[in-house]
Amino acid sequence: MEDTPYLTPIFYQKFFHTQIHPEFTADQILLEQLSKDNDTPDELMANLSNKPIPKGLVSNRSCSKDTYLRDPAVSRRALARAGHRCEIDTSHTSFLRKNSSHLYMEPHHLIPMAKTDHFGVSLNREQNIFSLCSNCHNQIHYGKKEDVQRLISKLFLSREQEICSILGRKITLEEIYQFYNVL
Ligand SMILES: [Zn+2]
Ligand SMILES: [Zn+2]
Numbered sequence: 001m002e003d004t005p006y007l008t009p010i011f012y013q014k015f016f017h018t019q020i021h022p023e024f025t026a027d028q029i030l031l032e033q034l035s036k037d038n039d040t041p042d043e044l045m046a047n048l049s050n051k052p053i054p055k056g057l058v059s060n061r062s063c064s065k066d067t068y069l070r071d072p073a074v075s076r077r078a079l080a081r082a083g084h085r086c087e088i089d090t091s092h093t094s095f096l097r098k099n100s101s102h103l104y105m106e107p108h109h110l111i112p113m114a115k116t117d118h119f120g121v122s123l124n125r126e127q128n129i130f131s132l133c134s135n136c137h138n139q140i141h142y143g144k145k146e147d148v149q150r151l152i153s154k155l156f157l158s159r160e161q162e163i164c165s166i167l168g169r170k171i172t173l174e175e176i177y178q179f180y181n182v183l
Contacts, residue, residue, distance in 0.1 A: 022067040023114045026059060031106060033072040034079075035098065050165035052121040068116045074124050075107035082131035087158070088151060092133040105131040108140060110155050111163065111171070112179050119167050127162040130155050140180075148182045 058066040084102040086092035097104040107129045116123050132140065140151045153173055156163065164170050177183040 022065070023112070026067050026070055026113065030070040030072060030075060034075060034107070037072065037076065037099070048126055050127065050162055052166055052168035053125070054122060055116050055120065056122050056124055065114065066117065068113050068122075068124065070109075070113065070124055074126055075129055078107055078126045078129035079105050079131045081126060085131065086133035086136055087130045088132060088136045088154060092136065094133050104134075106134060106137040108132050108137055110152070110159075111167070111176065115179055119169075121166065121168060123166075125166045127159060127166045145182045148180055149177060152176055152180060152182070 055068060056071070057069045059069045079102070082105070083090075084105050086094075086105060094103040094105060096102070108131075109123055109128055110130055111119070111123050111128050113123050136151060139147055143151070156173055156176060174183060
């Protein structure tokens, strides 16, 4: 009797949520990891290669689709590269992150990590990660179609070359709209 694990309804809720929304969960874990970090000297960006690199490690194989690991160091560099400002509008404000002298921003993978197998290369690259304020980040995930399109096109057009380079092929705005179901 003592060995029976005590499984609360909350546990079941969390467990099944993790199973159904592995990508959402992986992004939440990434945010948590970034919050636990202390400030580290921003690593040099000079050697950032635009060449495609192999798909990373899988963090969750229990579902029909693989979920690829988000390396927090890559996101940290992407936020530093943006100067810890929102890449939709640098005047968007936020609060100071704990253990840090930087504004709190959230990393967003423009080409969704869930499309890793579709491209066959790593999508966890600085070039694919944008620094967004919480409001813009939520809007790109949960906003109205026209607004989501506007945000995506602004981000994509600001880095089109780099994104095509890391994918190893051309990609159009329409293709990205499809990934977000806003075509
Ligand atoms: Zn996101
Ligand atoms: Zn913003």
